[in-house]
Structure formats: C-alpha cells, structure tokens
Amino acid sequence: MIEVLDPGPLTTVQDRGRPGLAHLGVSPSGAADPRAYELGNALAGNRPGAASLESTLAGPRLRFLADAVVALTGAVHRPPFEVAAGEVLEVGGYVHGARTYVAVRGGIAVEPVLGSRSTDLMGGLGPPVARAGDVLPVGGEAGEAAAVEPDPLPGEPVLRVVPGPRAEWFAPGALEALTSQPWRISAASNRIGIRLDGEPLAWARREELRSEGLVTGSLQVPPNGLPILLGPDHPTTGGYPVIAVVRSEDLWLAGQLRPGGSVTFERVAPSPRCQAPCSTETAPKQD
Amino acid sequence: MSVAVRAAGDRALLVELAGNAEAVRLAERARSELPGLVDAVPGHSTVLLAFDAAPDAGRVRALAESVEGGGVRAGAEVELAVTYDGPDLAEVAKLASLSPEEVVARHCAATYVAGFLGFSPGFAYLLGGDERLFVPRRAEPRTRVPGGTVATAGVYSGVYPRESPGGWRLLGRTDAVLFDPSREPPALLAAGDRVRFVAR
Numbered sequence: 001m002i003e004v005l006d007p008g009p010l011t012t013v014q015d016r017g018r019p020g021l022a023h024l025g026v027s028p029s030g031a032a033d034p035r036a037y038e039l040g041n042a043l044a045g046n047r048p049g050a051a052s053l054e055s056t057l058a059g060p061r062l063r064f065l066a067d068a069v070v071a072l073t074g075a076v077h078r079p080p081f082e083v084a085a086g087e088v089l090e091v092g093g094y095v096h097g098a099r100t101y102v103a104v105r106g107g108i109a110v111e112p113v114l115g116s117r118s119t120d121l122m123g124g125l126g127p128p129v130a131r132a133g134d135v136l137p138v139g140g141e142a143g144e145a146a147a148v149e150p151d152p153l154p155g156e157p158v159l160r161v162v163p164g165p166r167a168e169w170f171a172p173g174a175l176e177a178l179t180s181q182p183w184r185i186s187a188a189s190n191r192i193g194i195r196l197d198g199e200p201l202a203w204a205r206r207e208e209l210r211s212e213g214l215v216t217g218s219l220q221v222p223p224n225g226l227p228i229l230l231g232p233d234h235p236t237t238g239g240y241p242v243i244a245v246v247r248s249e250d251l252w253l254a255g256q257l258r259p260g261g262s263v264t265f266e267r268v269a270p271s272p273r274c275q276a277p278c279s280t281e282t283a284p285k286q287d
Numbered sequence: 288m289s290v291a292v293r294a295a296g297d298r299a300l301l302v303e304l305a306g307n308a309e310a311v312r313l314a315e316r317a318r319s320e321l322p323g324l325v326d327a328v329p330g331h332s333t334v335l336l337a338f339d340a341a342p343d344a345g346r347v348r349a350l351a352e353s354v355e356g357g358g359v360r361a362g363a364e365v366e367l368a369v370t371y372d373g374p375d376l377a378e379v380a381k382l383a384s385l386s387p388e389e390v391v392a393r394h395c396a397a398t399y400v401a402g403f404l405g406f407s408p409g410f411a412y413l414l415g416g417d418e419r420l421f422v423p424r425r426a427e428p429r430t431r432v433p434g435g436t437v438a439t440a441g442v443y444s445g446v447y448p449r450e451s452p453g454g455w456r457l458l459g460r461t462d463a464v465l466f467d468p469s470r471e472p473p474a475l476l477a478a479g480d481r482v483r484f485v486a487r
Binding site for chain 1: 293294295296297298299301314325326327328329330331332333334335337341403404405406407408409410412449466468472473474477478
C-alpha cells in the first residue's frame, strides 16, 4: 500500500487506457507520455499494462506502507530502487518535461473500469484524482525487470504533423502559419487538451462543422484561431475543424510539453499508402 | 455515391459520407471487415476509422463506396419516460412560438435516431426531431447540468448521462441510466437505435 502525503499539482493513476470505446463516447485516456510509462514498467519489472502514478509538473510525496521496488521515468528519471516500509519518497519539481511516472513493482492495483485503471478527467471514469490521505493498493504480479536507458527529452520540442482532415477549412497560409511559428504552451492545459498561444489561424469558412470523431494529437482550432492539441482524455467527437494531427510516434513528447514553454510543428506526409487516395481536395456530396 | 477519405494523422482516416445512415452502416461494417481497426466512430455524416498501423485508404474508400443509404434503419427501440419540468421549457416554447404543452407534445411525437455518441460516455446525439423545436444553444453554457436531464439544441435532442457543463436547452429529466460501466453494453443507446420520449 502507498499513502499519498501530497499529490502535487495533479497525480492520477494511468495505464494503457480504454482504446476501442470511442463510439460509446469513452475517451482513450491512458498515460500522456506512453513511452515513459512503458519504460517505467520495464524498469520496475512489471507486466505490460500495469498501472503507474502519473504526476504533473511536480512529483508527489508518497509514504510506502510496505517494502517496494520503484522506478521513476519521464521528466524525472531514476533507475529502479528499493523503498523500505515506512519510507517517504519525494519526487520534487521538474526542470524539463511535464510528467513523471512512478512505476511500482506489482502495479497500482485499483479496481479497473472498462478494462483500465486510468483516470479519465473528461468522462469521469476510473479512480478519482489522487488526494492527500489516499491509500493506494499495490498488486502482487510482476515479471522480469529490464535494463533500459531512457532517451533524453529534447530542449526544443518539435512535433511532426500530418495536414488535415480539415485543412481546407482554413484561410490560405494557415498551415504555413501553423508550422512556421513557435507556439506558447498555455497554463490552461491538461490531459484533455494543450492550449496554444500565438498568431491565430484564420478560418476560411463561417458555417459550423458537424460533429465528427477526433484522435489524440489532433490540432483542433476554435473560432478564436488558437489551436488546442488534444490529449488522451479528449472528447471523442467535436465540431471544431482539425487543421493537422501529430504523428503517433511523437505523441509521447506532447505529454511532456510544459506550460510556459513553446513547441513548433513540422509538416510531414501521412504515409506512403495514404498519400494518393487521401485527397484533402475532394468536395463531398452534401446531404 | 461520393465519399471523401481524409487523413487524420498517420493512423486514422476520416470518411465523409452522404448522411448519418451511411455513417452508422460504414462504422458497423468496418468493425467486422477491416483488419487492425481500433475505433470506428460515427459522427453526424462522417466515420473516423482509427487503426493500429498506417491505414489502407484504398480499401477504406472501396468499403465506404459500397455502403448504401436509405431503407429502414436497424437498431434497438428505446422508450425514455420523461418529466417535462426543465428550466428552459418556457423559453423553448417562446422561441418556437408554441405553448409549453405543445413543445412537450411535439418532443414526444417524434421518433429519434441515435446518430452518434460523444461529448461524454453514453451521450447520444438524437436526430429526427420536430423542426419547430430547433432552437439555438444557450449563449452562456451552464456549468452544471444534472445527470438524466433531457435537452435540445439545433437539430439534436439528447440526455446528459451524468452531471456536466452544458449549453443545451433543458426540457425535462428521466430516471433512465444512460451509462453504467458495469453493464454490458455500458451505453444504453448505440448509434442507429430508435428513441421515443414519453411524458409522465
């Protein structure tokens, strides 16, 4: 068992989330930096999919009520170490990055909801946000620990984006404006979306877009022209046009974007199989 | 039929179709016919198809073009008992130039189709309502709408599954549980289901 003494700004339980339920209105959720989360489980000797604590901007202060093996990954990295019963672990503030995973051998064993232990801030599923005084159970199942070295966080984050699916909704030059300026990361950012400040992207159309499905990494642009980069707890459908989507391989880095910092976007093609048939110019028949 | 297939990143495609019936049918067929599919999410007249690898846009386009519209829609029939005492009933009546009783009668006379789900787990966007009741969203969304609230905005009606912020016009309330993660399936309504409201 682990007692939460101080959760810091935000600590939640996260695993691989709830993919496959978006048609029910259930967000994918799961670790905002899946790479650091998976690394934590490998280092702690956990089975893939074991739940960890995801802390935001500053780590939690935790008292371990039983002996444990712990690894820290993401913004703060610490190879696996032993913690004795009664000891207090203080992760502290981060210099770079936004999220640190506390992977505990055995995994955080809260009750799963729809196949996942992840907290979903949008849908209200899974365990509540961690509060001081909470006691979290640790599971007994573990595998073999692996020795894996982490990749460092880049100083100047660059995310590769695929244009569309609604790039034509915007004024000429909007894609260029998206990819040619650094965007400031607003303090009003969370697991649902990262709000970006910069030179607004003008819409070319004024009509309302009918609600359509969204993926994590979508750059959704409301009428004020300031993009919102959708995180794992994003709503499953929305009516604001998406100008571009972050490549899946770069999503982990979106989870490490720090409010107050900046990010730039680099335009890439979707994939060889997709380029030709994925025209963004085809005008659909109206119903 | 004309369809548009657009990239939504490197792992998903957004398919635009003629209407909602086609979107719901494509989502159903995609689930059984497309390998590597993670999510098939109908929208108003689109389907988002998310895969575990780079998608095969040609195969998706061929499937989308083979989906027919029209005909009787499959899906369960669901009746929801509603107490029409919502705080916006009088305002909707005023906007529609009807009496509150006529609003209730028209809201109950329609047979709705769950077009798609979103916003919150189990929240279905219901299409097919009476055009006289198409009113705009509130200018100022409420910060708290109780779970079970029956509401309308634009062409849609819907039921808030749990307490959440909301900008729709609140007509009444139902005791039906729209979403329960311990139930199978967890959502009471699925895209394609037919829904009627019954005043109690």
